[in-house]
Amino acid sequence: MKSSLVRQALILAALAFVPALGEAIYFRDKISWESPVAASEMVTVDRSRAWGDNAIWVDARPEEEFDRDHVPNALLLNEDRWNDLLPSFLEKWSPKKKVVVYCSSQSCNASREVARRLRGEAQLKNVFVLQGGWEEWLKTRK
Amino acid sequence: MRTRIFALTLSIVICVTARAELKWDQTMIELHPAAGDKEAIGHFKYQNTGSNPVRFKSVHTSCGCTAAQSQKEQVPPGEKGEITATFKIGDRTGTQVKTVTVETDDPAKATMVLTLKAVIPQELEINPTFVFWGQGEAPKPKTIVVRAGKDFQVKHLKVASSNPEFQTKVEQAGNGQFKIEVQPRETSRMTGATLTIQSEDSPKMFYAAARVTNAPAIQ
Numbered sequence: 001m002k003s004s005l006v007r008q009a010l011i012l013a014a015l016a017f018v019p020a021l022g023e024a025i026y027f028r029d030k031i032s033w034e035s036p037v038a039a040s041e042m043v044t045v046d047r048s049r050a051w052g053d054n055a056i057w058v059d060a061r062p063e064e065e066f067d068r069d070h071v072p073n074a075l076l077l078n079e080d081r082w083n084d085l086l087p088s089f090l091e092k093w094s095p096k097k098k099v100v101v102y103c104s105s106q107s108c109n110a111s112r113e114v115a116r117r118l119r120g121e122a123q124l125k126n127v128f129v130l131q132g133g134w135e136e137w138l139k140t141r142k
Numbered sequence: 143m144r145t146r147i148f149a150l151t152l153s154i155v156i157c158v159t160a161r162a163e164l165k166w167d168q169t170m171i172e173l174h175p176a177a178g179d180k181e182a183i184g185h186f187k188y189q190n191t192g193s194n195p196v197r198f199k200s201v202h203t204s205c206g207c208t209a210a211q212s213q214k215e216q217v218p219p220g221e222k223g224e225i226t227a228t229f230k231i232g233d234r235t236g237t238q239v240k241t242v243t244v245e246t247d248d249p250a251k252a253t254m255v256l257t258l259k260a261v262i263p264q265e266l267e268i269n270p271t272f273v274f275w276g277q278g279e280a281p282k283p284k285t286i287v288v289r290a291g292k293d294f295q296v297k298h299l300k301v302a303s304s305n306p307e308f309q310t311k312v313e314q315a316g317n318g319q320f321k322i323e324v325q326p327r328e329t330s331r332m333t334g335a336t337l338t339i340q341s342e343d344s345p346k347m348f349y350a351a352a353r354v355t356n357a358p359a360i361q
Contacts, residue, residue, distance in 0.1 A: 079233055109205060110207075
């Protein structure tokens with residue numbers, strides 16, 4: 001009786017695996033995963049907090065979310081108004097400082113895009129993406 | 143044993159015949175907005191090809207720049223509809239891929255990921271968009287290269303500096319390419335300028351920045 005139940009369970013699991021495998025193959029190019037970011041370009045909340053005044057915080061979220069709340073002294077810089085906002089950011093920027101870019105959570109992509117443009121188009125060094133984003137920062141807010 | 147086989151067959155038949163299913167015309171849409179467009183809109187059309195109604199539980203997007211809306215909350219069998227995804231272009235450039243995740247009460251396919259790809263034309267490619275000098279550094283000119291984007295022709299380029307402390311000189315480098323030499327008058331104090339770059343044939347403005355910073359340059 002017991003072995004029969006195990007056999008049935010295995011058969012059901014095998015049957016469920018077939019469509020799952022098919023879907024994984026069929027949709028492999030159809031889902032936009034997060035753009036890959038090298039581990040060296042990510043930074044944790046603890047590490048970035050330890051940088052203190054040597055870090056400039058950049059909020060890549062939409063303006064409404066920034067207005068509701070943001071990391072103290074963070075500058076708004078998003079792709080909705082990149083051309084308007086970039087000059088104010090550059091005024092505060094210094095080659096001595098590290099730049100920490102964040103968006104809402106680990107799954108959002110805006111911080112990665114803003115960091116990519118700062119590194120690529122403006123050719124800035126020491127630009128990091130905050131792991132876990134605003135959600136993670138909130139958990140450790142004192 | 144016979145009873146078991148009958149029960150299994152019956153449950154499969156019920157599942158197959160009484161299912162609800164949204165059939166999508168396309169789960170990925172590629173859009174090519176024109177230069178200057180403010181938004182790009184994708185229409186994901188569907189039909190309920192099952193025999194039960196399908197109810198939308200949630201529709202959410204991968205980015206604050208995209209809004210998605212369902213025409214109706216419930217789709218009766220046989221009925222058609224669409225999810226409209228509106229992507230706000232803003233100052234984004236290049237190819238943008240955004241997703242819309244649709245959750246329904248369809249047990250066969252509760253979650254569907256729809257992909258909106260927008261290829262934004264780029265009239266000018268500017269590299270780099272920022273040049274800087276450290277305080278006290280020799281005020282030598284630095285170069286910004288501007289290229290006409292794919293499918294664009296640029297014959298002349300206009301460059302204006304917001305601060306007379308920074309002078310600019312434009313040189314044609316051939317094949318739709320230009321070099322802008324930017325030079326500060328002096329680097330003894332912190333200052334900056336926004337450079338407005340414009341093709342003579344287009345109203346669209348592009349921007350670059352030049353600054354004298356408070357630290358040695360590492361460019």
